[in-house]
Amino acid sequence: MPDCMIDAALQVCNGNLVVNGNRIKINSKINILAYGKASRLMYKAAKKIIGNEYFGKGLLITHEDKKIQGTDSAKEVVIKSTHPLITKSSYIAGNKAKEFVENGHDDDILLVLISGGGSAMVALPIDSISLSDKIKFISKVMHMSVPEREVNVLKKALSKIKGGKLAELAIENTIVNCVLSDERDHQISAISSGMTVCNKAIDPIDIMDTYNLWNIAENPVKKAFVDHGCVTGIGCDKNIINQIIGSRDTLLDSFMERYAEFGFDSVNFIDNMHSCTPEDAVNNLIEKFYAYYESANFGKHLVVSTGEVQVNAEQFPNAKGGRNQHLVALLMLKFRPNFNFFFTAIATDGVDYLDGVHGAYYDSKMNQTIERNQDFIQSNLSEMNSYKIHKELQTLLEGPKTGTNMSDFFLFAFEKKARSKK
Numbered sequence: 001m002p003d004c005m006i007d008a009a010l011q012v013c014n015g016n017l018v019v020n021g022n023r024i025k026i027n028s029k030i031n032i033l034a035y036g037k038a039s040r041l042m043y044k045a046a047k048k049i050i051g052n053e054y055f056g057k058g059l060l061i062t063h064e065d066k067k068i069q070g071t072d073s074a075k076e077v078v079i080k081s082t083h084p085l086i087t088k089s090s091y092i093a094g095n096k097a098k099e100f101v102e103n104g105h106d107d108d109i110l111l112v113l114i115s116g117g118g119s120a121m122v123a124l125p126i127d128s129i130s131l132s133d134k135i136k137f138i139s140k141v142m143h144m145s146v147p148e149r150e151v152n153v154l155k156k157a158l159s160k161i162k163g164g165k166l167a168e169l170a171i172e173n174t175i176v177n178c179v180l181s182d183e184r185d186h187q188i189s190a191i192s193s194g195m196t197v198c199n200k201a202i203d204p205i206d207i208m209d210t211y212n213l214w215n216i217a218e219n220p221v222k223k224a225f226v227d228h229g230c231v232t233g234i235g236c237d238k239n240i241i242n243q244i245i246g247s248r249d250t251l252l253d254s255f256m257e258r259y260a261e262f263g264f265d266s267v268n269f270i271d272n273m274h275s276c277t278p279e280d281a282v283n284n285l286i287e288k289f290y291a292y293y294e295s296a297n298f299g300k301h302l303v304v305s306t307g308e309v310q311v312n313a314e315q316f317p318n319a320k321g322g323r324n325q326h327l328v329a330l331l332m333l334k335f336r337p338n339f340n341f342f343f344t345a346i347a348t349d350g351v352d353y354l355d356g357v358h359g360a361y362y363d364s365k366m367n368q369t370i371e372r373n374q375d376f377i378q379s380n381l382s383e384m385n386s387y388k389i390h391k392e393l394q395t396l397l398e399g400p401k402t403g404t405n406m407s408d409f410f411l412f413a414f415e416k417k418a419r420s421k422k
Contacts, residue, residue, distance in 0.1 A: 001041060001403070001404055002038040002041040002042045002045070002180055002246070002403065003041040003042065003044060003045035004045075004113065005180065005245045005246035005250065006041075006042050006045035006046050006049070006113075006178065006245065007045055007049070008231075008245070009103050009178065009243065009245040009246075010046060010049050010088070010178065010245075011049060012026070012049060012050055012051065012054060013111050013124075017030060017050075017054075017109060017111070017174060017176065018150060019178060019241065019243045019245075020243045022241060022243065024109060024174060024176060024241060026109060026385050027107040027108075027109075028056070028107040028109075028132055029054060029056030029057075029105070029107045029108045029109075030050050030053065030054045030056055030108065030109045030111050031056040031057050031058070031062075031100075031104050031108050031109070031110050032046055032047060032050070032055070032056060032057075032058040032059070032111045032112075033058075033059050033097065033100060033101065033110065033111070033112045033113070033196075034046070034058075034059070034060045034061065034062075034112070034113035034114075035060075035061040035062075035093070035097070035103045035113075035114065035115075035118040035121055035122050035192065036113075036114055036115030036116055036117045036121065036180070036405065037063060037083060037115055037116055037117035037118075037121075037349045037351075037401070037403075037404070037405035038115035038116075038180050038349075038403060038404045038405045039060055039061060039062045039113060039115060039118075040060065040062045040064050040066060040068065040403055041391060041403045041404070042113040042115065042178070042180065043058065043060045043062075043068075043113055043366050046111065046113060046178070050221060055075075056075070056104070056108055057075045057076065057100075057104075058071075058075065058076040058077070058132060059076070059079070059096060059097065059100040060076070060077070060078045061079045061081050061093045061096070061097065061118070061121055061122055062077070062078065062079070062080060062081070062121075063080065063082060063083045063117065063121055063401065064080075065080070068267075074341075077096060077100075077401075078282050079092065079093045079096055081093045081120075081121035081122065081353065083117045083120045083121055083141075084117070084120050084121060084122060084142065084351075084353060085135070085139060085239055086120050086123045086131075086133070086134065086135050086138055086139075088205070089121075090120060090121055090122060090123035090314070091123055091124065091125075091131050091244065092209055093121055093122045093123070094122050094123045094124030094159075094160075094161055094349070094398060095124060097122055097124075097161060097166060097195070098124060098160065098161055098166070098169060100372075101166055101169050101170035101171065101172070101196075101260065102169055102170070102171060103171070104170065104171040104172045104340075105171060105172070106171055106172060106173050106323065107173070107300050108171075108172045108174075109172060109174050109175075109176060109405075110172035110174065110175045110176070110196070111176050111177050111178065112175060112176065112177045112195075112196045113177070114178070114179045114180070114191055114192050114196075115179070115180040115182070115191075115192065115404075115405050116180070116181075116182035116183070116191060116192060116349075116405045117192065117194070117349065117405055118191075118192025118193065118340075119151075119152050119155050119162070119193040122161070122162075122192075122195070123155075123159065124158065124159060124160045124161045125158055125159065125160070126158055126160055126224060127160075127174055128220060128223065128224050128227070129158060129220045129221055129224050130220075130327065132293065133218065133220050133221055134158050134221075137154075137158075137216070137217055137218070137221045138151070138154070138155060138158075140216045140243060140314075141154065141211075141213060141216070143312070143313045143314045143317060144211070144213070144216075144312055144314045145277070145312035145313075145314075146207075146211050146213070146308060146310070146312035146313060147184075147275040147308075147309060148184075148190075149183065149184065149190040150207045150210075152190055152192075152193045152194075153202060153203070153204055153207050154204050154207055154208075154213075154225075155193050156193050156194070156202050156204075156223070157201070157202055157204035157224065157225055157228045158204075158224055158230040159193070159223075161195050162193035162194070162195050163194055163195070163199045163202045163234050163235075163362050164189070164194060164196070164197060164198055164199035164235025164236065165194060165195070165235065166195035166235075167195070167196040167198070167234075167235035167238050168234065168235050168237075168238070169196065170196070170238065170356050173238065173239055174239045174240075174241070175196050175238055175239070175240045175241070175309065176240075176241045176243070177196055177197055177240065177241065177243065177361075178243055178245050178403065179191055179242065179243065179244045180244065180245060180246050180247070180404070180406070181244050181246070181247035181248075181406075182247070182248070182341055182348075182405050182406055182407050184272060184274040184275070184307075184308070186247055187243055188242050188244070194235075196235070196240070197235065197240065197242060198233075198234070198235050198240055199233075199234040199235055199236075199237075200232060200234035200236070201231070201232045201235065202228070202230070202231050202232075202234060203229075203230040203231075204225045204228055205225060205226070205230065206230075208225055208357075210251070210254060225374060231408055238239065243331075244417075246406070247406060247407075248272070248306045248328055248348075248406045248407040248409075250372055250406070251348075251406055251407075251409075252304065252306075253271060255267050255269075255302070255304055256419045257316055259302055259340035262302075263300055264299075264300050264301060264302045264413070265295065265299035265301055266296065266297075266299070266301045266302070267301070267302045267303075267304065268292050268301070268302070268303045268304070269303075269304050269305070270284070270285065270288050270303065270304070270305035270410075271305070272305070272306045272307050272407070273305060273306070273307030273308075273309065274308050275310060276309055276310065277309065277310060277312075278309045278310075278311055278323070278326050278327050278330050279330065281307065281309045281327060282327065282330050282334055282335070283334075284333050285305065285331065285335075285410065285412070286331070286334060286335050288303065288305075289303060289335070289341075289412055289414075290337070292414075293337070293339065293416060294412055296414075296416050297416070298416050298417060298418050299415070299416060300413065300414070300415050301413070301414055301415075301416065302411065302412070302413050303411075303412040303413075303414075304409065304410070304411055304412075305409075305410040305412075306406060306407040306408060306409055306410065307407065307410070308323065308407070309323050309326075309327055309408075311323045311326050311384065313384040314327075316384040316385075319383060319384035319385055320354070320356075320385055320386075320387040320388065321353065321385060321386030321387040321388075321389075322347070322352030322353035322354055322357060322359070322387070323345075323352065323353070323385065323408070324345035324346060324347055324352045324358075324359035324360060324408055325345075325352055325357070325359060325360045325387055325389070325390055325396070326381070326384070326385035326386040327410070328343065328344070328345050328359070328360040328361060328362060328386075328390070328395070329360070329377055329380075329381050329386045329389045329390065330381060331343060332362055332366075332370045332377055333370075333374065333377055333381070334365045336364075336370065336371075337364070339364065339414060339415065339416065339417075340361060340363075340364050340414060340415040340417075341364050341412065341413065341414040341415075342361065342362075342363040342364075342411075342413045342414075343361060343362060343363070343410075343411070343412050343413075344359075344360070344361035344397065344410075344411050345359045345360060345408060345409070345410050345411075346358050346359035346397055346408065346409050347359055347400060348404055348405060348406045348407060348408070348409060349401065349402055349404065349405040350399060350400060350401040350402035350403075351401060352397075354387060355401070356398055356399070356400070357387070357396055357397070357398055358397040358398065358399055358402075359396075359397045359408075360386070360390040360395050360396055360397060360408065361395055361397060362393075362395050366393070366395075369393065370393075373392075373393065376389070376392070377389050
């Protein structure tokens with residue numbers, strides 16, 4: 001959980017802010033800006049650690065409905081924004097973030113608590129396009145299975161604050177970024193569009209060409225990208241300290257340490273999957289699942305993978321579902337082995353595109369049900385309506401937002417039994 005990771009990484013000691021052992025002298029106050037899907041818990045923990053002596057002011061941008069206890073309206077602002085789509089709430093949050101960093105003091109420390117999802121939650125378009133221009137374009141791109149990092153490059157080029165521009169606007173000379181990474185290679189400038197991080201290069205033209213996106217962009221957006229071109233060294237003149245305080249690797253390490261507590265005899269890992277189609281992801285998983293089963297000793301075993309598969313719903317703008325729901329439904333059609341197993345794909349933030357839905361699951365007890373419903377599953381998959389499949393089969397994982405964000409996790413548990421003697 002994000003508050004536990006902040007507790008482990010952050011402390012104040014002898015007039016210094018210490019982040020993962022890196023000491024930064026506190027000359028005045030520490031101002032906290034937190035945004036992303038794990039922002040609430042990160043903010044709450046950091047504020048407690050900093051204490052009244054050094055806390056200056058705070059801006060928390062969250063997508064949760066939970067109240068923040070003990071906030072001081074004179075020093076702190078809490079804004080509820082949206083994810084995964086940009087909205088007017090995102091625009092309000094973007095303006096507040098700009099105003100927040102422009103009203104600090106140069107000898108303060110700007111402590112920025114970053115987690116995935118902030119790109120949608122904080123938006124402030126450049127003057128040459130409107131908010132509706134940006135919303136319309138980015139919404140189209142998100143339905144075309146363009147990977148998240150690449151989408152964020154486009155967002156940066158259309159933004160006044162993303163891609164290091166917020167760092168350039170900040171009055172504070174020292175910026176400390178504490179990052180909970182959900183990024184495929186933990187590239188800090190890609191997480192929540194790297195607003196307060198040095199961005200070495202932003203080139204929207206390359207992304208537009210690579211993914212053939214010019215035909216979906218209207219003229220103001222096209223012109224904005226052409227005018228932007230490739231820009232280098234944005235936000236790189238500040239004293240910026242970046243620290244990753246947690247990621248999916250933190251959770252994988254915990255699996256390795258604790259799998260026996262949950263009754264498993266082994267745990268195995270498949271490499272993180274990203275920028276791939278659901279079909280490619282499922283084929284890879286099936287191959288690895290069978291291989292682990294064949295090589296396993298008798299007993300109960302867990303196989304873990306992570307990733308973000310890209311579902312192309314461009315032709316179905318009214319489709320309802322999520323990438324984890326889609327992956328599970330596709331696996332239902334392709335993978336029904338003759339041994340006991342359980343499979344789930346789950347979003348650690350608690351939102352598989354739809355609020356209240358974490359993902360989906362199925363197990364070996366459902367083989368006959370899936371067999372009877374093959375045509376139903378296939379027809380809805382072809383129209384990207386994975387939610388309808390799991391609602392009918394009662395295989396949705398439902399619940400509230402979790403307050404964290406690390407990755408999508410794919411968990412495969414199976415039991416290998418000794419063959420009975422005849």
